[in-house]
Amino acid sequence: MEIKLFDSELKVMDILWKDGNTTAKQIAKILKEQVGWSKTTTYTVIKKCLDKGAIKRSDPNFVCSPLITKEQAQELETTELINKMYDGAADQLVASILEQKKLPPEVIQRLKKLVENLE
Amino acid sequence: MTILKMSLSAAFLIMTIMVIRILALHKLPKRTFLALWGVVLCRLVIPVSFPSRFSVYTFADILNDTFGKTNAPFAFPNATTLPVAWSIHDMASPDSAVMSSSSVSLVTAVWIIGMLACILFFLMTHLCRLRDYKAALPIDNEFVKKWLHEHPIKRKVAIRQSDKISAPLTYGIFRPVVLLPKETDWTDGKRLCYIFTHEYVHIRRFDILSKYLLAASLCVHWFNPFVWVMFVLANRDIELSCDETVVRTFGETMKSEYALTLIELEEKKIKLTPLVNNFSKYAIEERINAIMKMKRTTIFGTAMTFTLVLVTILIAFVTPAAAIETDVSNEYDIYNPEIYYEEGEAVFIGTAEEQDEYSPYDEDGNTILVKRIIIDEQGEVTAVVPVENQLSENITPDMTTTFIAVNGYENVYKVSGNSPLPYYVFQQINIYAPSVWVAVIPVELQIKNK
Numbered sequence: 001m002e003i004k005l006f007d008s009e010l011k012v013m014d015i016l017w018k019d020g021n022t023t024a025k026q027i028a029k030i031l032k033e034q035v036g037w038s039k040t041t042t043y044t045v046i047k048k049c050l051d052k053g054a055i056k057r058s059d060p061n062f063v064c065s066p067l068i069t070k071e072q073a074q075e076l077e078t079t080e081l082i083n084k085m086y087d088g089a090a091d092q093l094v095a096s097i098l099e100q101k102k103l104p105p106e107v108i109q110r111l112k113k114l115v116e117n118l119e
Numbered sequence: 120m121t122i123l124k125m126s127l128s129a130a131f132l133i134m135t136i137m138v139i140r141i142l143a144l145h146k147l148p149k150r151t152f153l154a155l156w157g158v159v160l161c162r163l164v165i166p167v168s169f170p171s172r173f174s175v176y177t178f179a180d181i182l183n184d185t186f187g188k189t190n191a192p193f194a195f196p197n198a199t200t201l202p203v204a205w206s207i208h209d210m211a212s213p214d215s216a217v218m219s220s221s222s223v224s225l226v227t228a229v230w231i232i233g234m235l236a237c238i239l240f241f242l243m244t245h246l247c248r249l250r251d252y253k254a255a256l257p258i259d260n261e262f263v264k265k266w267l268h269e270h271p272i273k274r275k276v277a278i279r280q281s282d283k284i285s286a287p288l289t290y291g292i293f294r295p296v297v298l299l300p301k302e303t304d305w306t307d308g309k310r311l312c313y314i315f316t317h318e319y320v321h322i323r324r325f326d327i328l329s330k331y332l333l334a335a336s337l338c339v340h341w342f343n344p345f346v347w348v349m350f351v352l353a354n355r356d357i358e359l360s361c362d363e364t365v366v367r368t369f370g371e372t373m374k375s376e377y378a379l380t381l382i383e384l385e386e387k388k389i390k391l392t393p394l395v396n397n398f399s400k401y402a403i404e405e406r407i408n409a410i411m412k413m414k415r416t417t418i419f420g421t422a423m424t425f426t427l428v429l430v431t432i433l434i435a436f437v438t439p440a441a442a443i444e445t446d447v448s449n450e451y452d453i454y455n456p457e458i459y460y461e462e463g464e465a466v467f468i469g470t471a472e473e474q475d476e477y478s479p480y481d482e483d484g485n486t487i488l489v490k491r492i493i494i495d496e497q498g499e500v501t502a503v504v505p506v507e508n509q510l511s512e513n514i515t516p517d518m519t520t521t522f523i524a525v526n527g528y529e530n531v532y533k534v535s536g537n538s539p540l541p542y543y544v545f546q547q548i549n550i551y552a553p554s555v556w557v558a559v560i561p562v563e564l565q566i567k568n569k
Contacts, residue, residue: 108385
């Protein structure tokens with residue numbers, strides 16, 4: 001089974017692959033030092049991993065154990081998340097609804113020409 | 120001013136700016152438009168106009184208008200001061216006033232629900248994005264180190280990367296974070312410089328804050344399509360102005376390179392995005408055009424900017440005041456004596472003092488009863504005493520006490536006649552703030568005898 005993971009999720013998985021079963025609290029502590037995430041952020045990412053079935057939670061103490069190996073984890077390619085994504089700040093969403101943001105190739109060509117011509 | 124009035128005058132401004140933008144986008148410094156949108160933002164959120172009859176009362180009225188109509192029952196501050204012998208009649212009967220106030224509250228309710236929905240929408244999407252952004256990973260390479268070292272800003276800037284975005288962006292007001300897409304090409308120093316400079320200009324100018332303000336005003340004025348247009352255009356203009364600064368920083372010779380950098384960023388996006396359609400004019404096209412057509416700022420341009428901004432401020436904050444004045448004459452019809460009598464009807468119109476002196480008799484010595492319309496020094500009606508409410512004996516008030524009602528008008532009179540007992544003619548008393556009916560004092564609540 002292969003699971004596609006974001007970089008942030010891979011960061012959590014890395015710890016589990018390296019150290020084996022780890023409590024969520026410990027993961028949060030490690031990641032705080034490593035990448036400066038807040039506890040909330042780490043827990044959010046852990047939850048994503050749980051939802052994707054990449055890790056398993058056992059209580060007490062919220063111990064996380066990996067369900068997949070490093071080989072089974074795939075980097076998610078950005079292509080796959082596009083439909084629900086929009087770029088820029090969140091409040092740009094409205095702008096992206098009201099105006100077309102994705103450029104077809106011919107427009108790109110036209111823009112490049114424009115730059116040449118105006119130079 | 121009501122939200123609606125603010126929205127209307129803002130709509131007019133937005134239309135004007137749209138026209139200026141179409142005509143002179145490439146001719147004026149882009150900051151002009153930011154300043155103009157700033158004026159509109161003020162118009163959208165500040166419920167005051169200058170010059171206006173500014174007093175505590177108008178302020179109270181503004182509050183009233185802004186936060187919905189109140190029909191608070193009015194109690195006389197001092198029950199021993201006996202209220203009036205006059206009844207104040209007006210065109211709007213209490214019933215119809217109640218009706219209109221309930222329809223007003225329906226409108227207010229719809230407005231508030233829409234506003235909450237908008238706030239919820241923005242907040243939810245924004246918080247979701249922020250959650251993703253926060254899970255970005257730090258970048259630790261030579262370029263970033265060097266950049267941070269060479270471009271100190273008072274606030275601590277973090278530079279991170281994420282695989283969830285496809286174009287660079289900045290978020291955070293107090294602790295700004297520049298977020299770069301994972302596939303950023305770290306070998307192309309020049310392009311990176313452009314991108315970083317662009318994001319740094321955003322940070323230095325607190326553009327995020329402007330965007331929040333725009334979103335907030337959109338939430339309040341969600342019912343106004345022009346505000347939506349403004350939201351989109353102002354967001355674009357923030358980018359255009361930022362581009363302008365970047366080009367000025369590096370010198371105009373790099374215009375094309377910078378433009379191509381932007382196009383390439385767009386190109387990357389396409390690879391990632393399925394095409395949807397292509398009907399509209401693209402914001403990026405406008406942006407590229409703006410960059411390529413950028414000229415040195417001329418004195419003329421600067422002068423134009425100042426003039427435009429000044430004129431807009433004047434339009435924004437002075438015309439509505441004039442509009443208020445006209446409104447006064449319309450809305451304040453109830454203060455116009457003319458509406459209280461029919462043509463040909465015998466009436467007396469005068470101030471309270473004048474009416475004290477007024478007591479006409481016929482040949483037989485009987486009092487002639489006519490409708491009395493009491494006005495104040497400004498000629499505004501404070502009380503109407505219909506014939507039915509008058510006694511046929513000669514009422515010459517021997518005492519007239521006035522006190523200031525809540526609305527600041529001296530429209531409450533205590534009167535006693537020259538008969539053995541003082542008497543009071545009571546009917547309903549309506550108290551008006553300048554534009555809102557605020558209280559009814561029915562007969563039962565009035566004190567009849569001292």
